Amino acid sequence: MPTTLNPVLRGAGLLWIVADALTTGEVERLRADFPMLSRTVNGHPLVYLDSGATSQKPTRVLDAERAFVERYTAAVNRGAHTLAGEATELFEGARATIAAFVGADADEVVFTSNATEAINLVAYGISNASLGRGGDSASRFRLVAGDELVVTEQEHHSNLVPWQELAFRTGATLRVVGLEDNGTLRIEEAADVIGARTKLVAVTHVSNVLGSISPIEQIVELAHGVGALVLLDACQSAPHLPLNLHELGVDFAAISGHKMLGPTGIGALYGRRELLDALPPFLTGGSMITTVGLQSSDYLPPPARFEAGTQRVSQAIALAEATRYLGEIGMDRIAAHERALGQRLVEGLAPISGVRVLGHAPGTERTGIASFVVDGVHAHDVGQFLDDRGIEVRVGHHCAQPLHRRLGVTASTRASTYFYTTDAEVDAAVAAVADVRAFFGAA
């Protein structure tokens, strides 16, 4: 049996105690579950290296969604007929499955449209608390001028812009923890920035550009030491690494469904129970109330308090199936496989003349993500060249403009893997990148 457990989560700099990576045969068998992976692009077999943007979906997940719609369609958490009961049980069962997958309790998981909405839910909940909503129990969230919110320079726009807006609305100050030239979070700087005025620290678990893993346990320690909350952007970790939110000790976390085999339109917010209990709602309306008067209303406890309106029921059921599928493969083995792929990528890319890999050097911990720039060739042109060979990568700023600015570039090319990615695909991408400069006359 592969060694379990997730030392990734045990803090900075430690190499993972790795489980066995997936074998070539296992990867081939898994690939057969994904219809997309057998298609061609521009006359070549698809080499999909954009799973950091969105993952492909296995038939099993699509089937789960379809089976629900065909057999159980009914409104959930309202109505009293048989179908309403069945649909509600399946929906709440999906919540429990997803919660267990990330090491949380079912009533600590709120369904959202996506991770961006999950983060905005917290930001607006705090905003509403700052306006006095939520009564005494919400006073712990209240922001006034002089309070500070802390983010890092590596954040995805979705974990930056909502905090900018919250600062504008409340008069709080937004402070930023910077990065080293190699993209490493300056943890000493975090220790300086996180202080008595800090109310919340928002940080990504894994950089969506660099694939580097943030020292979350240290950040949690710093934040909790001054009574501040920690919100974790888990979009690039939940699909790729073993994740246990209770062990990690964060207060909130945002998860994206479509990056982990689920459909688009479904994400989740994790919040520690006592925090969700105290947080005022963001979206309001039907299904989140107990008693409604003409002037004011009382609200349900979480998670229902944060799920106003008709929910994404079939999507939630599909996402739960996705987490079961991932669980059966084993997140420790997925992490080991992608760790090897990430190293193979940077070891292939770094020696190519004119290619600069952003972030950590080969041999340093990273997930299956590598972003790079090619001297004399713009990322759009690099991506176009690869696309012509059926290799699909992301080009641009990857929703992380401040990070790119910090590293001195406007745009980069990003290859990102998943457990269905093969060594041969990584090698094909590396070989194509090696031909880019000659094609554009930059060599």
Next chain:
Amino acid sequence: MADDGLRDLYQRVILDHARERHGHGIRPGSAASAREVNPTCGDEITLHVYRGDTGSVASIAWEGNGCSISQASASMLSDLIVDLAPDEVDTRIEVFRALMQSKGTMDTEDDAIGDVLEDAVSLAGVSKYVMRIKCAMLPWVALEHACAELAP
């Protein structure tokens, strides 16, 4: 060969313009300017318009960063805008926009198009790559917005 499609997109004249960047470098004395950003990649261009004595658009100049398609497009546009009446500028923008929206169906051998767009005709291949049309249009949209700022 898929590679032929790529060579069609990246014709030699395009790569040459992307390197030479005609019109690059903003001079003082412009009558109007506009800045455009491609939000997907963060590429940007700032384009200035210079007027002639008779109310014509005498020339343009630009600065910015971007892919070879956007840089070549700006360079070709700079060659094209030489002492033109405002309505002649509008015509060129309209024809280029139609070319970009043609999905490769416009007859680029047609002299009527070649006379109006000159080297920019070589960007016709971009129209088959829906994700790149914005790159080619960036300087043209900047010109359109800058011209809208010109006093009549």
